[in-house]
Amino acid sequence: MNVENKILKAEKLLEENKQDSVLRILRKLDSEKKEKLAEQILQLDFEQLRKLYKETQETPEILEKKLEHINYVDKYKISDEKRNTYLNLGEEIIKNGKYAVVTMAGGQGTRLGHKGPKGTFKIDVEPEPKYLFQILAENLEKANKKYGITIPWYIMTSTENDKETEEFYKAHNYFGYPQEAVKFFTQGNLPLLFTNGSLVIDKDYSIKIAADGNGCIYKSMKKAGILDDMKQKGVQWIFIGAVDNVLLNMVDPMLIGLAIDEKHEIAAKSVPKNYPKERVGVFCKANGVPSVIEYSELPEDMAEQTDEDGELLYGEAHIMCNLYTLDALEKIAKIDLPYHVANKKTDYMNEDGEFIEVKEPNAYKFEAFIFDAFNYFDDMSILRGRREEDFAPVKNAEGNDSPETAKKLYNDFHAKNN
Ligand code: UTP
16 A cells, blocks of 8 residues: 555544544654654554443443452462372473463553663662562573473563563573573553543554553463464473563472362462452452452452451452463463553644643553453362462552562572472
8 A cells, every 4th residue: 555545544434533633743743743743644444432331321230240259279278199199290280391481571660760671670689689570480490490491481571571571581581581582472461541432642653552561461361472482392381471470480390280189270379358348359259250359349348258267258369370271371372361451641742743741640541350260161270379478569669569578588498498
């Protein structure tokens, strides 16, 4: 298509989809910028955007969810016999090269406020400060040594941070991890929409986009050929975890063994809630299928309910420590997970060519959540770990779940276990 036709087609699309403001901006641009913006417009899925925006304008239908407790196994409350069964089953998988690890590093890390990909954040741990990516690499390298293997490591980036992430790995020589075992892939993105439904124009006159949430990892893996690569390598079990938990145990044979023993295709590690109203998503069954329910959705009385041992019935926090068979990932990759809407502050270019910086949320961001995939299975295995061994997230710049709290947990754990 020649340039003129491209622009005409983009204008027509904007008209048809009532994107009048963007149309006016497009018409004012010089030819180079105009062509670039037109190309981006031609790539958009307006039907999907219309649907997503429509959903933001409707009062959400409160679907009555029947919530029930979901069974879990406490790593520290099982017999030695069971422990050995799980360990043997899991170690068989790892030792025979049937295991791979995926790190989700496509998030924006807004709360932490670090400039650059979150994995490039340096945390002041003992004996010397380390990058989050480095901590993960060392953790995997330790497992490689223990089992005499090289675990394939896949890293999901976003269009915003993919270049910087890959360059960072190169500059640091992959933190000593065998380079041929590391593969990057990029997740998808979606345009932001102003609360009036209009697309947002960025400083450089492109349409403003954002990563489409960690739930899009499944489709992104499929699209990037990662699932095929795993199949070719003979991988059967895949761990998917976050980039920002400095105690993340990515190679736990107990988790794999539990899933195999319980004949489940998916599994997850949990840690117990600190207190009933803690603001974390917890595992449960919703309408009979495994789910993670946000703290805001869990009725207060249920949040307090305990079993005969005094344990919270809805107390297993989801810590982004999830395990799947390759078949399960293939199955989920075919499903369109729902998008959740977040209200975001977004700076933008207005029709008069002024860049406007805002202080209040003015736009919608659409994100799929990784745990929504659990609903498509009849059951899953849950292994309860311990915070001091499994969960030290770096989310906020200070206070809870900050570099300070994570550093302490990391130092304490390594002082005990090295
Ligand atoms: P969070 O939801 O905590 O987001 O991500 P975040 O980007 O780290 O931080 P905020 O919310 O902007 O402050 C949990 C995990 O999911 C990944 C993150 O990189 C992190 O490992 N993630 C999140 C993605 O890979 N892609 C996304 O689109 C969102």
